[in-house]
Amino acid sequence: MESKELKIVFMGTPEFAVPSLDKLIETGYRVVGVITATDKMGGRGGKKLLESPVKKAAVRLGIPVLQPKNLKESDFQEALRALGADLQIVVAFRMLPAAVWQMPRLGTFNLHGSLLPRYRGAAPINWAVINGDRETGATTFFIRQEIDTGDVLLQHRMPIGENETAGDVHDRMMVEGAELVVDTVRLIESGDYTLRKQDDAQATPAPKIHRETCRIDWHRPVGEVHNFVRGLSPWPAAWTTLDGNQLKIIRSRAETRSQTLPPGTVIVEDNELKVACTGGNLIVEEVQLAGRKRMSTGDFLRGDSISAGQVLE
Incomplete structure (x- = not known):
């Protein structure tokens, strides 16, 4: 299948996900829809309508946007199904119900900011730096029900400098992660790949930071x-x-x-x-x-x- 024929739905919300979306379009892939968070009121006095960075990118690129409040709603799932995606890509979004991630024929993969199975959870970059790790990376894997446990497609390693902040690593990873997303799409497109199961015994948590x-x-x-x-x-x-x-x-x-x-x-x-x-x-x-x-x-x-x-x- 040629790149232009593969139909992709992209799911993401923050700035971290924007380079991946841009890179897919730049490479010639056909993104038929973007799923992102609903708009919120914020700013001074809470009077300004705030759109997610991914929504702004999708509008700039002319891609249709869906902003469901509830991913289990039948209306949303019908609209998603109507897009006819062959593949779904998740970068910094929320947990998906099985009916959503099982929908496309080629599956749904996620970009995660660690070398899984290390640092499963919401804050993998932060915890790698807090723990003094000298190396981290990004992983693409097929989603399954238990969070961050799916079979691994590709991994990319990155050093962490002794004085680098989580923000520094985040900014590098969102660019290098975009390359990994495109490499993963090419791999899935080829049909010539071997999945690697995660070793749960090596898993470490990366819970949300308060x-x-x-x-x-x-x-x-x-x-x-x-x-x-x-x-x-x-x-x-x-x-x-x-x-x-x-x-x-x-x-x-x-x-x-x-x-x-x-x-x-x-x-x-x-x-x-x-x-x-x-x-x-x-x-x-x-x-x-x-x-x-x-x-x-x-x-x-x-x-x-x-x-x-x-x-x-």
């Missing part, structure tokens, strides 16, 4: 604190308290050295902001006070908001 669990524990080893900060950057961001106010730490570096100061103690040296941890100091490079914009630590120090000897909690 703001309330992002508080920094300054008693932990400095390397772990650094990984925690970068694994939660840029969102929802690791935080501590300064004079009772929340202070988010967006970027940092780890300085390993003997440490006698109490954990959380602020150190100011050569216009650098450091915080004492177990086994060293966290060098803070970018911060955000509650209700303020993000700023470099140089600007933060010039604002007299913090001084040496204070203790962050």
